[in-house]
Amino acid sequence: MNWTYRNVGEIWPNASKLFQIPPAPSGHEYLKDFLVTVQSSEVQAYECLRLARWGEATGLRVTCPRCGKVAWNKSSDRAKHRWRCVTKSMYEKHQETKGYKTGGHSRNGCGCTFYDTKGTPFERLRISLGLVFLSLYLPGKEVDALLRSLGDEVTATALTKVLRKLQQEQHGDLRHRMRCLARYFCGRLLWGPHNALLSRSGGQLLRKKLYRSMITHRLEQAEKKDALSELPKHYKKIRSLLGQFERMQFAVLHDRPVDIPRGLEIYQSLMAEVIALVPRKAA
Structure with missing residues (x-):
């Protein structure tokens, strides 16, 4: 399935159904481990950001923020991808280098190079993008409180600033899409190595939905x-x-x-x- 903000809710439940909130006292250590995993899962986090921005039923369709043309991936081996809006001359040179014929099709982009975060509140992000998705998934200020309880005031303050920017009116659509994809980002981590944090009913619900999806x-x-x-x-x-x-x-x-x-x-x-x-x- 090609995940989009429209269909992700068909499988992945929201936090109130999937997560033990607040977790049992015995689960506090599990929650700290989960926080570490979230911050180290940058590949998955940026995948979800791309799905939020450019995901369609047929796959990703990354468009240039300057001219709106379809862009090419220039760094797929990194968590945060770099993209190039290919001009006609760039395209023809690429085809010539590869020994391909240009034919009737060509590119006519503006030549702009940009990252996944271009035009978002995350362009100069100093914290893990996974923390942003976790904050959009859990209710209230659970993540902020957890970070401060662990003595990480710096990260908690930086996260608050980023979330405040995301709350601005011009980012309303992106915020909604990311909130939907946060189910996918957090759900996969909970279903895998951190299933101790799943509620009993949430685990049963997710298992049932995944089974139906597989069939x-x-x-x-x-x-x-x-x-x-x-x-x-x-x-x-x-x-x-x-x-x-x-x-x-x-x-x-x-x-x-x-x-x-x-x-x-x-x-x-x-x-x-x-x-x-x-x-x-x-x-």
Whole structure:
């Protein structure tokens, strides 16, 4: 599944259903360990930021903040990615270097280079982005209180400043999307090495949803496999029907008798084969 802020709630519950809030006294050490994991999970955090900003049902569609054109990834080996809005000359040089033909397609971007955080309150972020997602997931000021209880006043103060910027009106849409993706970010960590912090009902709910999602995914894959196996048959039938049409057209051009009812049957069969090629979801 390609996660987006629209569908993430179908699987991942919010904190009130999944988390033990407040945790049992015996779970306080687990909570401190969880906080450490959150701060070290920068790859997952930036993945969720990209999904919040550019995630679509078909995958990521990263657009330039300056001109709106689709950008290329320039540093996929880092947590925070760097992107390039490719100009026409850059694109042609790239194709030439790789030995590819440019063809009719080209790029016409502005040449801007930017990071995942461009245009967000996180451009000069001095703390873990994972802490931001955790703060959007847990209610109230749970994260701030936990940091201060551990004596980390500096991080707590920095986090408050970032969250205050995120509350500004111009970031309202980003804040909403990140709050949705926070379920995914925190849920995966809780379901994995920190499941001791799961509430009993939350764990059961998540297990049930993940199981249903797995079954649905397998069924969809099976349907796609069946559809792909049928494609050659449909194409062969279409070629045959088109051949019959061509012969009827040849007969008309040479003033030969044509069976009109038969022509209608061929047309209906051809339309049926074309419709069969349309993916079921798109249909």
